[in-house]
Amino acid sequence: MEKINFTMLTDFYELTMANGYLKNGFKDKIAYFDMFFRKVPDGGGFAIMAGVEQLIEYLENLKFDDKDIEYLRSKNIFCEEFLEYLRDFKFSCDVWAVPEGTPIFPNEPVVTVRGPVIQAQFIETMVLLTINHQSLIATKANRIVRAAQGRGVMEFGTRRAQGYEGAIYGARAAYIGGCIGTACAIADRDFEIPALGTMAHSWIQMFPSELDAFRAYAEAYPDNCTLLVDTYNVLKSGVPNAIKVFNEVIVPKGFRPKGIRIDSGDITYLSKEARKMLDEAGFPDCKIVASNSLDEYIIRDILIQGAKVDLFGVGERLITSKSEPVFGGVYKLVAIEEDGKIIPKIKISENVAKITNPGFKELWRLFDRKTGKAIADVLTIRDEVIDDSKPYEIFDPEHTWKRKTVTDFYAKRLQVKIFDKGACVYKSPKLKEIRDYCSEQIDNLWDEVKRFENPHVYYVDLSTDLWEMKQQLLKRYSVK
């Protein structure tokens, strides 16, 4: 896809702050920011990281052009020195991110940025916008895919997405989350996400009768014929006409029918009846596709009721994550450097859940060597090392008496460096590889973490050193 320069897609306060930092002599002041989120959407047990590739594209293309400078000058609040700074802007931060497709949990730094505060602060809006959107949709798609228990889920939401990139990158994220394809042609062209689709009701209406419409479609696509059977009446008209056309057109040409699609009515009842009719007509291999306001809850329920659906097309409730359309990632200052020394910073809040984890940190995942399952994540101070050759004690950072000693495990750092002093040092895997990696990593989670409601809360703990640093800062900054 062509690329737009989104440098100015930023909250205005990033610019007023940047100008202020420059005025205050903070041009070379080094700051550290973490992006993290506080709550998994839909009350789920984990989220899925997505959007890193687009974040990289944005950071590689950061550039203020003349039009931007002129616009900013016209606001009459920025000093000329700042506008000069923007004109010569060269991104020089270090950036680390958790790779796309990785299961992620609340309060973990999924992106960490180190660099001149003006720059590290400026990119906040796009870091959040990019990662929040795609992680939201990847997470939702994966819930729906898991509900379908191995049946294919196709992303059908383009027309109900929130804006053009909501559709395109939404399709990308849905594929990472496990969808098998999309209805969106541009997502196929640009990301090689298989595009699928057959006909709308209007196709049927364009012909004198449903039978004529089916015949015309079967003649045009004999080797790939899925017919939409609910325009008039699924069981009295749609399925009988489809069977007739399969026998009259598809079979004589030496092909097998691909499927029928039901887009309205009671999917459970209609799919069971249609399955019987297709089987009796000698088409047990003809798939039944269901669409129409589906999500993980409806799919789970109709499968419990014995619906005979082979493929689900999921639209608006996936592409907008309708039941919870916001991924609440935030971007917080966690440290500054003074004379080359890292000084941790903390954000206090009257709401205890909003207090940040200070300092330049490392994010580790501990895996059980026997089962391969993820046991816990641990945040440490950046230069700490978790020695996985010895038992390691983890503890709940709030209820510190809750302790557990982990043995026979291996510890893996989750963040990878994606920018080094402003230069990209990471190559995004192919989308298919990200999707496979995502699936593998989710296999490493316990089923208890994967429940749709009231999942087991996966441990995200702090090392003893980090916990103590946090306590000291809390004491120092709390207002009496």
Place this chain on the structure above:
Amino acid sequence: MEKINFTMLTDFYELTMANGYLKNGFKDKIAYFDMFFRKVPDGGGFAIMAGVEQLIEYLENLKFDDKDIEYLRSKNIFCEEFLEYLRDFKFSCDVWAVPEGTPIFPNEPVVTVRGPVIQAQFIETMVLLTINHQSLIATKANRIVRAAQGRGVMEFGTRRAQGYEGAIYGARAAYIGGCIGTACAIADRDFEIPALGTMAHSWIQMFPSELDAFRAYAEAYPDNCTLLVDTYNVLKSGVPNAIKVFNEVIVPKGFRPKGIRIDSGDITYLSKEARKMLDEAGFPDCKIVASNSLDEYIIRDILIQGAKVDLFGVGERLITSKSEPVFGGVYKLVAIEEDGKIIPKIKISENVAKITNPGFKELWRLFDRKTGKAIADVLTIRDEVIDDSKPYEIFDPEHTWKRKTVTDFYAKRLQVKIFDKGACVYKSPKLKEIRDYCSEQIDNLWDEVKRFENPHVYYVDLSTDLWEMKQQLLKRYSVK
């Protein structure tokens, strides 16, 4: 903003159908499609039309380039004649739309397209994606703006939007719906939506103390100084420090402080206490800005409780329309032409609410001449004229015994032609004009229609001729 060619941002089935239409000799077959929606989001009484300007841009730039043709050829399902057709594609439809900013109601054709079925069908995805998204956000923004009862509402949601255009066109739609500005700089640069913003918590944390941070900001922006007062403790630290800096820096420079912003905690309590402190300190003109997970319900409630807030910054719940993030517009075939005659088409459904209004129609709004208020909307067959010099009887299309005779009214056609045989014949008003028009039109609605919950259902009726045509088609197509 630079423009991307979104021709391929389409559901794949638009292409398979188009190829099939061509194969079936439907190249010059004329079809009519309506876009309409069935339900106002959030149970509201009306929605707001938005997105027409971007729809026009899309239609003006429809073009399949070599890359698109190559991609389609690689799918091995499209005939060469079709790929040739796409290479020479020239949009030639007539398009009518309800102007942006107009209050719209369920089952009304807000966009109508007439033209070769291949083209008129093809644009479905983008018509829906564009209008659905912006109408959703304009409608939500207007609810929030009405809840604020004259206080300014600023759109602060960029970082939580669903994709880049979700943020940018979301800001545009929010402005149409009545927001006074946005946090999004690019929306200001490109749409002249006033961008607003001051500082993040990280600004405060970058300095040795809150007081130092406030001083530095006040020195940088003495004439436009809004301070974020909730980093440590609003009433014990933030507001006292702000007052100190207003007195020490702002006033001596001959300015007045602009405001304080509260982004966490109990807005009602904190704003009342902060108001008292500011008033006692001699700053009754200093505004209080509130943000943090606001929407129309919370704003209504805190104002009932006497919160002293002058301006609201509303983020994720506006930019995603969180409580209902889907605007369910659909695009349905309503007629075809045969030998130059318009043949109405209907889509039957087992769900009665999903049955379409057939035919090429006109959408009228009847206004009371005395009050200026909108009385009802009426759909007629296209060439019918509502004579507003005489009394006009309207009736409920389902409960036809419910009748009302309207007198002393004027009737206005709501659709305007935006494309004539593929050429744009409409110039979008300036965004500010759209916003003003929207506000005026909403003033013409009865308060009963504007209730947030259980609003009066505004009449959208059919003319007698249209109603009878629909009944005939229902009889003809219903399956026994």
